[in-house]
Amino acid sequence: MNDTLYLVIPCYNEEAVLHETAKRLTKKITTMMENEIISTDSKILFVNDGSKDKTWNIIEELHNQNNIFSGINLSRNRGHQNALLAGLMTAKDLADVVISLDADLQDDVDVIDKFVEKYYEGSDIVYGVRSSRQTDTFFKRTTALAFYKLMNTLGVDMVYNHADYRLMSKQALESLSQFKEVNLFLRGMVPLIGYKHSIVEYERHERFAGESKYPLKKMLAFALDGITSLSIKPIRIITGLGFFIFVFSLIALLYSIIVKLFGETVTGWTSLTLSIWMIGGIQLLSLGVIGEYIGKMYNETKRRPRFIISEKLIDVMHLQNNRI
Structure with a gap:
């Protein structure tokens, strides 16, 4: 079997690493073609996500030098997930199977063969899973573990x-x-x-060059998007918390009546102040969570395009052959 494989690589300001990425991927995909593991129509598809550097110029240069390279240029920066989806949906009409990976060479290209092997064994989806996180800092390793556990607790698969x-x-x-x-x-x-799906383990490397496109601020925003896009448990937690506070307030009311009937007086300044701050904080937090969901509903109802492709560098003959 030698199905057509497309490698989809989202790129944002990757001029420092792109030539090396192209070199390594070309070597890997050419070897697989020579061994008749994949079709000779297989390609490497770069997606330029509105880069501010020379990333798109390099993609054009690579395409002109070797037609194994294809490229699409988004009209503006739309974020990693939208750029990745743009590449996947473009490759969907051209390939039998697609592998997505990052441009920074942190994903081990040497295991691409194993991905394709799992595909030929019948898996429609193959996940690349890190074998360890030894190269991560303690902070990143701890927060990543907490993120996955939180998502699992909230019911996100x-x-x-x-x-x-x-x-x-x-x-x-x-x-x-x-x-x-x-x-x-x-x-x-x-x-x-x-x-049917399967897993391929690999060792994640350090970035070959350039800077990480996911600083802490973006990682936190990404985690929030994941939670609110796929789980409604935060809303249910707020409901449960509201019920708990309601029950607690009834108990406090009963206690106040009993104290009043027995003629005992308590100043209660500290408890009153703490109660006001606590309930006020919970209300603001609850409004924030609900607002996050409403904001997402607002974006969904507008049905704006998730990406706009301004330019394509794709082998026209290959595209025509796939449509016949």
Whole structure:
């Protein structure tokens, strides 16, 4: 079997690493073609997510030098998840199977063969899972573990230690295209598709060059998006907390009546102040969580496009052959 494979790589300001990424991926995909593991129509598809550096110029240069490279240029920066989806939906019409990975060479390209092997064994989705987190700082390792446990507690089905290094068959991509939400969290959406899946473990490397595109602020925003896009448990927690405070207030009311009847007087300044601050804080927090959901509903109802492709560098003949 030698199905057509597309490698989809979202890029944002990756000029420092892109030539090396192209070199390593070309070597890997060419070897797989020579060994007749994949079709000679297989490609490497770069997605430029509105980069401010020379990333798109490099993609154009690579495409002109070797037609194994394809590229799409988004009209503006739309974020990693939207850029990734743009690449997946473009590759869906061209390939039999697609593997998504980051441009920074942290994902081990040497295990791509194992992904394809699992696909030929019948898996429609193959998740790349980190074998360890020894290269991470203590803070990042601890917060990552807390994030996965929190998502699991809130009922979000996620693969532990999996980012966006995964293989998806055409069938799985067709199913993913039916998900129309604007607020994307692909790590939680892909498991909802179902189908047979498997796991390939790999060792995640340090960035070859450049800076991380996910500082702490973005990581926290990403986690919040994941929680509110895939779980309504925070709303239920607020409901439960509200019920608990209501019951507690009834008990406090009963206690006050009893104290009053027996003629005892208590100043209660400290308890009153603490109660006001506590309840006020809970109310503001509750409004914030509810507002987050309402905001997402607002974005969904507008049905704005998740991405706009301004330019494509794709082998036209190959595209025509796939449509016949």
